[in-house]
Amino acid sequence: MTMKETIDEIRNQLDFEITKVNSLPELDQFRIKYLARKGIIAELFETLKNVPPDQKPSLGKELNELRTHAQNLHDEKKNNLESNQSSQSELIDITLPGRRKWIGSLHPITQTLNEIKSIFLRLGFEIASGPEIEDDYYNFEALNFPPDHPARDMQDTFFISKKTLLRTHTSPVQIRVMEKQQPPVRVIMPGRVYRNEAISARSYCLFHQVEGLYVDTNVTFSELKGTLVAFAQQFYGSDLKFRFRPSFFPFTEPSAEMDISCFLCKGKGCRVCKYAGWLEILGCGMVNPNVYKFVNYDPMKVSGYAFGMGIERITMLRYGIDDIRILFDNDVRFLKQF
Numbered sequence: 248m249t250m251k252e253t254i255d256e257i258r259n260q261l262d263f264e265i266t267k268v269n270s271l272p273e274l275d276q277f278r279i280k281y282l283a284r285k286g287i288i289a290e291l292f293e294t295l296k297n298v299p300p301d302q303k304p305s306l307g308k309e310l311n312e313l314r315t316h317a318q319n320l321h322d323e324k325k326n327n328l329e330s331n332q333s334s335q336s337e338l339i340d341i342t343l344p345g346r347r348k349w350i351g352s353l354h355p356i357t358q359t360l361n362e363i364k365s366i367f368l369r370l371g372f373e374i375a376s377g378p379e380i381e382d383d384y385y386n387f388e389a390l391n392f393p394p395d396h397p398a399r400d401m402q403d404t405f406f407i408s409k410k411t412l413l414r415t416h417t418s419p420v421q422i423r424v425m426e427k428q429q430p431p432v433r434v435i436m437p438g439r440v441y442r443n444e445a446i447s448a449r450s451y452c453l454f455h456q457v458e459g460l461y462v463d464t465n466v467t468f469s470e471l472k473g474t475l476v477a478f479a480q481q482f483y484g485s486d487l488k489f490r491f492r493p494s495f496f497p498f499t500e501p502s503a504e505m506d507i508s509c510f511l512c513k514g515k516g517c518r519v520c521k522y523a524g525w526l527e528i529l530g531c532g533m534v535n536p537n538v539y540k541f542v543n544y545d546p547m548k549v550s551g552y553a554f555g556m557g558i559e560r561i562t563m564l565r566y567g568i569d570d571i572r573i574l575f576d577n578d579v580r581f582l583k584q585f
């Protein structure tokens with residue numbers, strides 16, 4: 248075999264053997280066999296001394312190329328093996344803690360609203376909504392507020408102009424629904440309301456209410472009580488006690504406020520109920536006949552009841568939140584607890 252043939256054969260051998268190398272110790276064997284000081288390629292350089300002088304330059308060049316080729320194969324394989332080793336060890340590091348995926352949650356106000364909605368939907372109510380920017384007419388006048396009623400005072404209402412304002416309650420939606428629809432009307436009207444009050448732990452410039460309205464023939468106060476008690480028992484639990492206290496709202500007559508026994512102390516008295524044993528949860532009453540005149544209902548033919556409740560208050564009581572502002576901060580440390 249000529250020297251040239253030997254070189255070619257060894258090149259083929261290198262190309263084949265490198266494919267068999269699967270670990271760093273095997274690669275070291277490869278290096279010792281071909282590239283070490285007493286390796287095959289070094290031996291070939293030795294024999295170069297014995298070839299005729301006219302062949303030396305070209306064979307020398309071939310041999311150099313063979314050595315470079317072997318070195319390249321070796322280095323490339325080394326890189327591969329080392330990077331594989333590190334990615335493999337990452338794959339099998341079972342001591343790493345799992346990565347938890349963050350799943351968003353519904354805001355506590357949304358959760359409370361959803362629950363209230365689903366209870367009233369089951370009781371046969373539909374859902375309606377109205378604008379947050381309202382006319383004085385819907386927010387006050389058609390709800391039977393006299394022109395000089397203190398609730399119209401600049402203190403409570405954000406006026407946009409003389410006749411336009413941010414609604415201070417969801418009751419104007421009652422008027423909008425009755426304008427469009429003849430009895431029987433049975434709706435709840437959730438939404439945001441605004442009040443120009445000093446911001447504190449107990450009051451904020453905006454909050455949520457759910458309004459309720461049922462108008463039909465022969466609707467009675469006992470139906471109002473029955474519906475609200477059914478709601479409260481589903482929402483707060485069936486073991487609670489409740490009571491209705493007389494109250495006043497321009498758009499209902501008679502009017503009442505509903506209290507439930509404090510679900511924290513069960514009526515014994517605690518910080519949450521301010522040692523009263525009772526918590527006020529909503530205002531309600533029979534729709535004032537004056538209101539029907541504004542929507543062209545005949546007060547002699549129809550009767551109905553209405554109620555309204557604040558959602559922040561209910562939510563705060565439920566979760567033991569003592570500052571209303573935290574509900575509007577959108578601080579993830581707070582929100583992710585729900």
Ligand code: DAH
Nearest residue numbers: 416499530531532553554555
């Ligand atoms: N709109 C009243 C408020 O914001 C709450 C209210 C009381 C609504 C009695 C009603 C009701 O529908 O009948 O304080």
